[in-house]
Amino acid sequence: MAGLATAFGSGAMTNPMNDIADNARAMLIIGSNTTEQHPVFGTKIRQAVLKRGAKLVVADPRRIDITEFATLHLRHRPGTDIPLINGLMYIILQQGWEDRDFIANRTEGFDEMKTVINQFPPEAVAALTGVPVEQLFQAAEILATNKPMAVMWAMGITQHIVGVRNVMDLANLQMLLGNLGVPGGGVNPLRGQNNVQGACDMGALPNVYPGYQSVAVGAVRQKFEIAWGATLSEQIGMTVTEMIPGIENGKTKALYILGEDPIMSDPDSRHIRHCLSMCDFVVLQEIFPSETSQYADVLLPGASFAEKDGTFTNTERRIQMVRKAVQSPGEARDDWWIITELARRIFDSGKRPIAEAPFGGWDYTNTSQIMDEIAALTPSYAGVSHERLERGDQLQWPVKDRQHMGTPVLHAGQFTRGKGKFMPIEHIPPQEMPNDEYPFLLSTGRVLYHWHGGEMTRRAQGLMEVYGEALVEINPDDALRLGVNGNHTIRITSRRGSIEAEAWITDRVPPGMVFANFHFPEASANELTIAALDPIAKIPEYKICAVRVERV
Numbered sequence: 290m291a292g293l294a295t296a297f298g299s300g301a302m303t304n305p306m307n308d309i310a311d312n313a314r315a316m317l318i319i320g321s322n323t324t325e326q327h328p329v330f331g332t333k334i335r336q337a338v339l340k341r342g343a344k345l346v347v348a349d350p351r352r353i354d355i356t357e358f359a360t361l362h363l364r365h366r367p368g369t370d371i372p373l374i375n376g377l378m379y380i381i382l383q384q385g386w387e388d389r390d391f392i393a394n395r396t397e398g399f400d401e402m403k404t405v406i407n408q409f410p411p412e413a414v415a416a417l418t419g420v421p422v423e424q425l426f427q428a429a430e431i432l433a434t435n436k437p438m439a440v441m442w443a444m445g446i447t448q449h450i451v452g453v454r455n456v457m458d459l460a461n462l463q464m465l466l467g468n469l470g471v472p473g474g475g476v477n478p479l480r481g482q483n484n485v486q487g488a489c490d491m492g493a494l495p496n497v498y499p500g501y502q503s504v505a506v507g508a509v510r511q512k513f514e515i516a517w518g519a520t521l522s523e524q525i526g527m528t529v530t531e532m533i534p535g536i537e538n539g540k541t542k543a544l545y546i547l548g549e550d551p552i553m554s555d556p557d558s559r560h561i562r563h564c565l566s567m568c569d570f571v572v573l574q575e576i577f578p579s580e581t582s583q584y585a586d587v588l589l590p591g592a593s594f595a596e597k598d599g600t601f602t603n604t605e606r607r608i609q610m611v612r613k614a615v616q617s618p619g620e621a622r623d624d625w626w627i628i629t630e631l632a633r634r635i636f637d638s639g640k641r642p643i644a645e646a647p648f649g650g651w652d653y654t655n656t657s658q659i660m661d662e663i664a665a666l667t668p669s670y671a672g673v674s675h676e677r678l679e680r681g682d683q684l685q686w687p688v689k690d691r692q693h694m695g696t697p698v699l700h701a702g703q704f705t706r707g708k709g710k711f712m713p714i715e716h717i718p719p720q721e722m723p724n725d726e727y728p729f730l731l732s733t734g735r736v737l738y739h740w741h742g743g744e745m746t747r748r749a750q751g752l753m754e755v756y757g758e759a760l761v762e763i764n765p766d767d768a769l770r771l772g773v774n775g776n777h778t779i780r781i782t783s784r785r786g787s788i789e790a791e792a793w794i795t796d797r798v799p800p801g802m803v804f805a806n807f808h809f810p811e812a813s814a815n816e817l818t819i820a821a822l823d824p825i826a827k828i829p830e831y832k833i834c835a836v837r838v839e840r841v
């Protein structure tokens with residue numbers, strides 16, 4: 290699920306993990322199950338709380354494990370992050386805790402934003418979010434009076450129709466408090482996949498070339514046309530959440546799927562199955578046969594992370610060497626090699642780029658050459674090479690040239706666009722809310738022991754012994770009412786589908802909410818989820834839909 294552009298350009302942590310763990314005096318974790326989903330950073334945050342008394346506020350509808358270490362847990366209703374954040378800013382302004390120098394010197398648009406903030410007094414916010422007024426005051430005080438304060442978030446913030454707005458509002462909060470461009474602060478999206486940051490950096494997005502260089506800018510396009518010896522389109526492409534539904538209306542005729550399992554991971558699985566079965570031609574490049582492979586006309590065997598060389602760029606913009614540790618089985622090949630062979634064959638069938646183009650040949654023999662091309666064409670990676678990484682240089686982009694040591698903290702002194710812009714953010718409720726027929730709110734996500742569609746983790750015997758089937762979290766009050774005490778099987782039904790799974794009776798979820806994962810095909814949450822998209826990022830609202838729950 291591709292990167293989310295923020296008010297500052299690309300989505301990446303502005304501050305390194307160790308910097309936050311060492312220097313933040315307060316932290317806000319909002320919509321991130323950090324100890325289960327980012328366990329390394331989760332451990333560092335726990336230590337910061339325990340060893341040096343850093344203050345931690347967690348804003349999450351569920352009582353996730355990290356709340357045990359929180360100074361304060363705000364248990365707001367799902368989908369009410371905007372009222373919550375605006376409400377905190379209301380109190381900060383009322384108490385005069387804002388950073389007036391930062392606002393005056395580094396930002397614009399403050400007055401417009403303030404007009405919206407004025408509509409979020411504590412009593413109104415408490416009514417919308419379910420968070421008591423006293424807790425709102427406590428949270429505002431902890432976050433505003435302990436500087437620097439770092440904000441961390443993940444999918445609990447972005448997987449909503451207001452995903453982009455949520456992110457912008459967190460940026461508002463950090464500008465209001467002057468916590469940008471300083472050690473121990475920042476806006477910090479915790480990216481999920483090992484190399485999702487790198488994939489976005491390399492232009493695996495519909496609107497940009499590598500390094501977030503816009504396809505709509507003529508000079509940028511020209512640079513790549515000369516380098517690649519090709520004619521490039523100025524049109525913005527489609528996101529994955531548009532490509533697959535696009536099969537139905539003929540906008541998509543063929544799919545080349547590389548390392549994704551849309552039958553498991555896209556919302557509304559029944560619709561996805563329907564679309565894939567209608568598609569003229571599907572190529573799937575995978576390391577295992579997956580739930581999606583039965584829809585593929587051609588399977589291309591890729592090599593796993595342990596079987597190849599190259600780099601991954603992590604959530605704190607750190608470019609890291611990956612080295613081949615084991616031989617690939619059978620006919621598996623490096624993903625880059627397969628792509629190169631495909632590209633060559635396409636060009637040989639009539640469209641070979643002009644010979645003098647410096648990078649037009651598709652003739653790489655190793656990943657170091659690919660990194661040299663990246664460096665030549667991508668300003669933020671200009672100083673990166675395998676040689677430097679092998680030598681042990683610790684590089685976080687932007688790395689401006691071969692001498693530059695990288696940029697651990699972004700936005701020191703200046704933002705990319707000059708002044709940081711406050712955005713007035715109003716509340717929009719989720720697309721589908723519970724009603725009489727579907728009285729429960731379903732939220733979805735992950736567990737510690739499994740990875741997404743589970744193609745890799747369901748093959749690990751040790752993990753299956755610990756967590757061998759889908760469990761759905763349900764509150765004890767609801768379980769009692771439905772007569773499912775004693776870990777019964779429950780049926781969960783939405784307007785799109787139905788699953789049966791074992792109930793995990795726990796006050797991790799509040800009454801009226803259930804939480805399901807998408808790790809097991811026989812009971813995947815995505816049979817139920819709704820394909821409602823954020824209008825800008827096109828990310829689905831995986832975190833909220835309405836369901837009925839019954840005892841089986």
Ligand SMILES: Nc1nc2c(c(=O)[nH]1)N[C@H]1C(S)=C(S)[C@@H](COP(=O)(O)OP(=O)(O)OC[C@H]3O[C@@H](n4cnc5c(=O)[nH]c(N)nc54)[C@H](O)[C@@H]3O)O[C@H]1N2
Nearest residue numbers: 320321322326367368443444445481482734735737740741
């Ligand atoms: N073990 C394991 N680790 C993983 C992954 C995995 O599959 N397994 N996947 C990786 C990937 S790609 C990603 S993107 C990350 C995801 O990492 P996370 O985003 O931390 O994981 P999620 O389970 O999606 O849940 C996020 C949190 O959002 C909360 N939440 C739900 N609705 C709301 C809301 O409306 N507001 C707020 N504030 N919070 C809400 C949930 O209760 C949950 O605690 O994890 C990465 N790490």
Ligand SMILES: Nc1nc2c(c(=O)[nH]1)N[C@H]1C(S)=C(S)[C@@H](COP(=O)(O)OP(=O)(O)OC[C@H]3O[C@@H](n4cnc5c(=O)[nH]c(N)nc54)[C@H](O)[C@@H]3O)O[C@H]1N2
Nearest residue numbers: 290548549550554574575576591593733734741742744831
């Ligand atoms: N309901 C619900 N759905 C969600 C989410 C949610 O929170 N709730 N989260 C969403 C998010 S944030 C994400 S990131 C997606 C993840 O969704 P996907 O990207 O579809 O899931 P993965 O299981 O990470 O990876 C897909 C496949 O890649 C293969 N693979 C692994 N390594 C390699 C490799 O090196 N080369 C090749 N060619 N293949 C490889 C694996 O075998 C796996 O089957 O799910 C999304 N779906």
Ligand SMILES: [Mo]
Nearest residue numbers: 290480481482
């Ligand atoms: Mo993700």
